[in-house]
Amino acid sequence: MDIFKIFTREDSSSKEVAKERLRLLLVHDRANVSPHFLEMIKEELIQVFSDYMEIEEEGMEIELTRTKLGKSDALVPALIANIPIKRMKHLPK
């Protein structure tokens, strides 16, 4: 246990809480402002993955959510992509 944590305000101060809330909010706000944002990412992901596999473009899902980071309970923004694979390509050894 970190004894010094008790004496430092760093983690519990309301300013830190405000900052964390803002960061999370802005990730979502900025992504949602542009309806094309997720579309653009999707297009580029397809490009990248096509070098290695054939993917089912219709079944592809991509969304912005939240997830837990490591062991802590803190939620961080996360980009979740669901990319169904039709067939792997032969990769050069």
Next chain:
Amino acid sequence: MSKVIVVTSGKGGVGKTTTVANIGTGLALLNKKVVLLDADIGLRNLDVVMGLENRIVYDLVDVVEGICKLRQALIRDKRFEELYLLPAAQTKEKTAVTPEQMKELCDKLKQDFDYILIDCPAGIEHGFKNAVAGADNAIIVTTPEVAAVRDADRIIGLLEASELPGPKLVINRLRSDMVKKGDMMDIEDMIEILAIELLGVVPEDEKIVISTNKGEPAISDPASKAGQAFRNISRRIEGEDVPLMNLEVENSFMERLKIFFGLKR
């Protein structure tokens, strides 16, 4: 070259009107020819903050509709050499003016003034679009609160989209005592999150309330800290390199103790 600067925030009540009144007066004190344009149609209050409410005959909508000449609607603030106010209409809808008309109006004002400062209404709807239409510079006002910074971020995005580049930030109502305790976001926090250039920091100051009561911008009160901050901002707008002022609470008992024990100079 004259500049059209819109002062905007997204969130209401963060200090746009106060900022326009003080910076406008500040620039006039620096011998610039300044007009304050109240774009908050239906909820005008720049006239009251400036103490000019009893002199209004015509307003912005009258000018746009051709009911009067632009010159007739401009109210000269006699306390200063070259400071004018173009009041908003109080009884009209925001839609009484179009962005094209605002742009035309700003272009006309540019011929006669060094600075045209536009007081933008809260929100991102019609009134906002009108206020930014004729502007070539933007000042974003925020307070150290989550909702205000969030809205500021939204406005930054909208300004980028409407090709009004490089907005600058004014942080208003900062309380250094709370920042010290870790109970208020500090300047660096907000700059980092919003990633825009800082124009100035205005402390929470009860002199703002007093000056607003009297209709005399705090900038003309030498004892007001907020006034000092606005004086610095005005000089920065004029291109001077003015360092941020020391916002620490002076003369408080703890401060004096620290100074006494040599913990602080």
